[in-house]
Amino acid sequence: MKKITIGEAARQSGVKVPTVRYYESIGLLAAPSRSEGNQRSFEPADVSRLAFIRHARELGFEIEAIRTLLTLQDDPHQSCASADAIAKARLIEVEQRIRSLKALKAELETMVEGCGHGRVDQCRVIEVLADHGQCTHPHH
Secondary structure (H helix, E strand, O other): OOOEOHHHHHHHHOOOHHHHHHHHHOOOOOOOEEOOOOOEEEOHHHHHHHHHHHHHHHOOOOHHHHHHHHHHHHOOOOOOHHHHHHHHHHHHHHHHHHHHHHHHHHHHHHHHHOOOOOOHHHOHHHHHHHOHHHOOOOOO
16 A cells, blocks of 8 residues: 655645644544654545545534544444434534525625715715614624
């Protein structure tokens, strides 16, 4: 089995070198073996694990959720109920974020539509930003 350098593992997995070191430091990736020159030597399984982590991060999973998902992946004969629960919780977060973004979009549209393109002292954008009470949608 051919060992590869950290740079090559990073390239193949799409994860930056400092991030590979970070994942190793927090235990998401086992410390790889070292060459005679004390360089990290990665195996194909390490690259696959890095790609898994990268994909999970792209989907917005938090580090602890990824840690749990990796533990589940390491024992493939167990129930996938925990993985399902983690994914469902992430889906709920995404749905809430979409609702929030839609309300934000509506507020910005109202603000822009209310602008008469006159002077700043009559600008609806400036008025609404100066007085949160003029917002038509609740947001944080």
